[in-house]
Amino acid sequence: MEQTNKAHRQSGERNTAKKKLHQGGHNAKAFAFNAPMKLQRAAMRTNDVNEKKLHVPMVDRTPDQDPPPVIVAVVGPPGTGKTTLIKSLIKRLAKTNLNDINGPVTLVSGKRRRLTIIEVGNDLNSMVDAAKIADLVLLMIDGNFGLEMETMEFLNVAQHHGMPRMLGVCTHLDLFKSQSTLRSSKKRLKTRFWTEVYQGAKLFYLSGVINGRYPDREILNLTRFISVMKFRPLKWRNEHPYMLADRVTDLTHPTLIEQNPNCDRKIAIYGYLHGTPMAQANARVHIAGVGDYTVHSAERLPDPCPTPYYEQKLEEIEREAAKAAAAAGEAVVKTKTRRKRLEDKQRIIYAPMSDVGGVLVDRDAVYIDMGETESFVPGEERGFGEKLVTGLQEVTKSMEEMFDEGPGLRLFSESKELGSKTLAPEDSDDEAGLLSELESEEEEEDDVARVNTGRTSMRQARVVGKPLNEEEDNDMDSDDFNDEEEESRAKTEVVDFGGQEELAYASDSDLGDDDFVGAATRLRGSAQRKWNLSKLIYTEGLEPGEALRKWKQEEEEEEENIEDDEDDFFQKKETAASNADLDTFVPFFDDLQTLKEKFTTEAIEALKSRFFAVSKKPSGEASDDEIFGDFEDLETGESKKETSSSDSDADSNADSDDFADFDAEEKKEEEEEEEEEVDQTLTVDEKRALNAKKKEKLRLQFEAEQGDTFGEDEGEYDTWYELQKAKMAKQLEINKAEFEAMDGSTRERIEGILAGSYVRLVFNDVPPEFIENFNPKYPVVIGGLLATEERFGYLNVRIRRHRWHKKILKSNDPLILSLGWRRFQTLPVYTTSDSRTRNRMLKYTPEHAYCTATLYGPLVSPNTTFCGFQVVANSDTTGSFRVAATGIVEDLNSSVEIVKKLKLVGYPYKVYKNTAFIKDMFSTSLEVAKFEGASIKTVSGVRGEIKRALSKPEGHYRATFEDKILLSDIVMLRTWYPVAVKKFYNPVSSLLLSDKADWKGMRLTGAIRAANAIATPSNPNSAYGKIERAERRFNPLRVPKAIQSDLPFKSQISAMKPQKKQSYMAKRAVVLGGDEKKARELLQKVATVRKLKDEKRKAKKGEKFQEKLKKMAKMADIRTEKEKERKKEFFAKEGKKRSMGSSEGNSEAFGKKRRAY
C-alpha cells in the first residue's frame, strides 16, 4: 500500500479574514480612531495653526514684470561693522571695491532682483526714514555686547511703520576666546533676538574680518538668503508711491545763484520708484526732512541698473522688430546676443554718489573722478589743453571790459587783433534788435550767419490773432493739436485746427452726400483723421460742444461755425446760456412729436434686443393677446379697479417669465439636436475638441453672468480667504490687460509712473540749505501724499508711553511724531474717556495703559500707527531709550471736545435750616446765573443746589441742601472747562541743517525750567501732608430739670441712681501668706537667674558678629579692587576697538556704549 502523504499546502495562500482585510488597499483598522477626543484636539490645533498663518488679504501692487530694487537697510550701532558688511556684499555681488560708500548702492543680485543697499546712521531721523522704506533690514549686532540701545530703538520704530523683514547679523564673534562662551552667547543672543523680532527669526553669524571684508563663504550664504527672500506687502507702502533718492542735483541757473546765493533752488532728484504708481503730473509728495512739494516734472529715465531678465526682454523685442524689418525688406541692424546666464558684465552696480569707475554721465552733468592727483593747477599744467583752461580761469575781466581797455580781441594767438572800432556800429544795431525781441528765431540765425548789414526787408512782427508763418502753421497745427492743451482758449480759437484738409469725413456718414461738401473734401485732400475722444474731452480750451462735433465728425457745421467765429469774434455773449439751469438731473430729450416719430413700430422692434422677452413672430394684435392675455381687457375696458390691475400684473409677470424661459429652452433644445446630429459624423478627437470648445464657451458665459462678482458664491473656493485672493488676482489681471492695451503715453497718464521705473523728479523752490548742506550719508526719502494727508486738522489717537521710556509724558509738552511720511513736532493733549460721556484731559499719560491724545497736524487716515520721541537731536540724547510713545490714529476731526475738571469752592456764611448763603465761589452775579440749578456738595457729602444770586454782595448766592450744613463746611461745585488743543505743527526739517543729527525743536517744559532755573510750580494746597485733626470734644448733654420732667415718657432720660453701698470686692482685701508666698519668691529668683544668663549670652554673640562684619568688609574691599582692575583692562581693550570703528560721524554723541535693558 502506498503511503499517503498530506497534500502540500501552498504557503502563499491568503484566505484568512485578517489577510483579506489588508487586501483592499486601505486598512480601515489601522486608521481607526483610538482616542476621538485627542483627535479632535489635534485637528483643532492644526486648524488654529493654519488660521494663524493667514494674513488679511492685501493686493500687492508692485509690478511683477520689473519690480523696483529691494531696499536693504544696514542698521546697527557704531562699530558693529555696517560698512564692512556693505563692502563685502558689493564685492560679492558686483565684484568691485568701493572705498567710499555714499548714499544708496544699487546692485544686480539675480536674474530678476536688484538690491539697493543703504547704510543707516545712528541719528533718529535716519533711522525713522529708513524704517519707513526698507524692505529688508540687516540688523548688525556686536556679539560681545548683544542688543544695544540703537538696535532696540530701531526695532521699535520699525515695528510701528509696518515691520519690514529683519535679518540679524552678529559680528565680532572672533573676539570670543573659548568655544563654550561663544556657543552660550550665541544661544543667548538668538533667544533675545527672537523675543524682539519673532520666534525663529534668522540670525547670521559673521566671524572675523579678512582683508577688510567678512569671510566670503559667510557672505555668500547671506546673499543667497537675501536673494530668495519673499516680501509681504505692507499697508502704508501699498497705498503710497515712494522713492529713495539715489542722487540729487541742483538745476538752478548759475546766474540766479550768483545774484542771490540764498535763492530758492530748482533741484532734480533721481531714484527708483516704489509702492503704487505715481501720478505723472502735479503729484504731491513729502520729502522727509524738507517739506511738502509738488513735483514740477516727473520723467522716466532709462534704467541705469537693469536686471538681466529685463535686458533679455528688450533683446527679444529688438529681435522681433529686426525680424519684421527684414520681412519688410529693410536692412537688418545687427544686435548682439546675450547669454542667458548671469555674466560678470551683467553684475551692474549703480551708486551715483559713490566712486564707481570714476565717471558718471547723465542728463544734467558729467562727473569725472580725477583720483588723487590734482589737475588744472596754474603753473603746473600738463599739456596744452590744461593751459587753455587755466588761462581761462585767470581771466578777471569781462569781454567788454577788455575791449574798452585793451587793444582788441585776439581770437588765435597768431591772429590780428580785432579792434573795438570795427564792431561799434553793428553793436548798436544788434542792441536795437535785442530790444525789439520780436524777431523770429530763424531771422536771428540768419543774422548770425551773414555779416550783419542791417535789415533789408520788412520786419515780420508777431501779431495776436494771426499765425506767424502761414505755411508752417498749416502742417504743424494738425499734429500739434494735441499738444496745445495748456495753451489758452484764445490761442486755440485762433489756430482753429487749421489742418482741415486732414479732417476726416466718416465714410458712411450721410453728411457726405452733400455735393458741395464732398467737392470741398476732394479739393482739400481727404486724409482720414479719427479724433481721439480722450484727447478731445481733456483739451481744456476746446468747448465741449465743439469737441463732440469733432468726434462725431460733423464737418459742415464746424465750417459754418468757423466762419461765424471769424466774423463775430467780438460778438456780445448771449446771456441766455447763463440764465439756463446747468445743474439739472433730467437729461435732454427731444420733444414728444420727434420721439413719437422716432419710435415707430419698427424702431421699437429694433429696440427689442434690449429686452428679455423677444417674441418670435412679428407681433400682430393677436399675438399680443396671447402674451398679455390679462392686460387686454384692462386696456380696452377703461380700467377702473386699481387693485385688480396690479394683481393681474403680477400674474402676467409670472406668465411672461415662463414664456421667456420656454423660449430659451426651446432654442437650447434645437441647438442640442443640431449638435447630436453633428456628433454622429465626428471622430473621437474632433468630439473632444468640440467638447473643450463647449466647455470654454460655458465658462465664458458663466463669467459674463457673474460679471463683477467673480463667482461670489463660494462653491468654487473652499474658504472666504481663497475667494478674496482669487478676486484680487482677477482684478490685477484685468488691470494688467487694460493697461497693456493702452499706448505708452496714455498708460502713463492714466496709470501713472509705475514702481520700478527710474525717474527724475524736478522740484522748484527748494530751500538752498538742502543743496548746500547735502550729505549723501543721510537718506532722502520722498513719499507720495494722498488727498487727506495734505489737510490739517485734529487727530484723535490712541497712544501709550513706551514702557522703556523713563518718564511719563505731559500734556501740551512737545512731542516729535513720526506719522506717515512726516516727522513733526506737535503739542498733544492726553485725554481719557469718562464713561463715554466726555473726554477729560489728563495732565500726564497713565502708566502702562493706553490713553487717547488729541493733536494738531496733517491728517492721516485712521488705522495708521506712529511713534513719538521727545528729542531727536543727538546732542540732547541722554543715553536712555528715546522712543517715547507709540500709538495708532483712531479718528480725524476738525474740532475737539476736551474738558478739564474744574472745582469751585465756596464757604457758607449764613446757615438756615436747609438753606445757606455761600460766598467766595463766584465774583459776579452773572457767573452765578450761569450755574443756577447746578448741583453742589459739601465736603461731608451733603448735596445741594445753587438757587439764586444775592443782590447785595456781588457773587454770593443762596443754595439749598438736603440737610442742614455746618458753618464750618466747605461747599464745592464740580464743573467742566473746555480745553483747546494748540495748533502747533513744526516739521522736523533735519535735512536742511548742516548737522543733520542735531535738529532741535521746541524745548520740553522741563528743559526750559532747567535751563532758566525755574522751580516747578506747586500749589501748596495740592501738596500731600499729614492730616492732623483735633479730637472734637462735645459737652455732655444736659437737660434742665424743669424740661426733663416735662418730656414725654418715650424721651425720658433714664439714669441710674449713684450706688450708695460698698460693693463686695471693695469690702475685701487679699493678703498672701504661707506656701504661696514662698513659691512666688522662688519663681522670681529663678527668672532673675535666667535673665542674667541670657544677657551674657547675647553680649557674647554681639561680639562675634562684630568680628564677622569686619572680616566681611575686608573681603568686599578685596573683591571691588579686583573688579576694578578687570574692568580697567577690559575697557582699555574695548575702547581701542570702538575708536577704530568710529568712522560714523554720529558716534560722538554716543561716546559711551548704551546698553539695552
Place this chain on the structure above:
Amino acid sequence: MSAIPFQGHRNFRIRLVLATLAGKPIKITKIRSDDLNPGLRDHEVSFLRLLEAVTNGSIIKISYTGTTIEYSPGIIIGGSLTHNCPPTKPVGYFIEPMLYLAPFSKTKFSIVFKGITSSKEDAGLEAIKWGLLPVMEKFGVREAALHTLKRGAPPNGGGEVHLKVDHLIPQPLTMHALEMPKIAAIRGVAYCTRVSPSIVNRMIDAARGVLRGVGVEVNITADVWRGENSGKSPGFGLTLVAESKKGWRFIAEDIGGPGEVPEDIGVKVAYELLEEISKSAVVGRNQLQLALCYMVIGKEDIGRLLLNKEQIDENMIYLLRDIKKLFGTEVYFKDDDNENCLVATVKGVGFTNSSKKIA
C-alpha cells in the same frame, strides 16, 4: 494748498461734492456774472448750508455780489438733521449730491428734507429711490433708503422725505459692467396729490399703451396721496423704471405742469423711457454722473463701464473735466465690440473713507 479754479454755475453741486470728497479747496468764479440777476440762487445758498451742516470744518466764503465762492472742505460727519429746502428747487436737488457723501461719512446720514418733492428738471423721489440707490448698491452701499413721509407738489410743496444711509463703506467696489443688461420688466409709479385718483389711471393707461409693443411685463403702480400727507398743492406725476434682472435700472419721469393732460404725461414718459434705453448701455444718462464719480473714487484698480456713444454729451464732458481738475483722473475710452458702444475705463484714485473712526 491753492484753490482749484472753476467758472460758471454749471455743475455747481457736483463740483462742491467732489471737492469735499477730494478734500481740496475750490474757488468758483463768474457765477451768473453777466446775468441780470447775478450771483448764487436761493437753492444754491441753501445747498451750501446743507453742505456745511453735514461737514465739520468747512469754510465757505461768498463774495459780496455772490458771483464768487471759495470753499475749503472739512470732514464729512453726517448725522441726523432736518433741511428746509427753498421753494425754487425740489428736495431731489439736495438729496442727489448727498448720495455721493453719505457712505463716506463719520456717522450715518439721516436727513429729513422738507419742501417740494417733484419738479420737471430735478430728481423726483422715485427717480432717486429706483434709479440712483440701486446704482449705489452696485458699488457696495447697501443700506440706503429714501422714505416718503409726505408728498408736496409744486408750487407750495409741503412734502417731507427722509434720507437714511446706514452703510459706511471704506471705498466703493470696483465696477466691471461690460454686458448690456437685458431689461426684464418695466415698472413704475404714477402718483398724485390733491387731485382725482382717476388721473393716475389715465397716466398709467397712456403709458402702457405706448409700452405694449416692447413685449415685457409692464407694471405701473398707482399711488394716490390723501389727507395731510399730500402736501399743499395739487399735482401728479409718473416715473417709469425699466429694470434688468441684475439690478440695473433706467428711469424716465415727469410731472404734470399747469394745463397738461395726464395722458400726455403718460405717453411722454413712456417715450422718454424708450429713448433713454436706446441712448444708454448699462446706466442711463441721469445715473451716469453717480456711476462715474463712484468709479473714480474707487480703489486703485481699473473699473470698466459700458457706455453708449450717445451718452457722451456736453454734460459728460464737463463732468469729466471737473473730475480731472479735482482728482487728476482721466477716463479712458475704448471701443467695444458693439459699434454703438464704448467702454469707459477708470482707474480709481485710491480714496479711502478717512473720516470714519476705527473700532
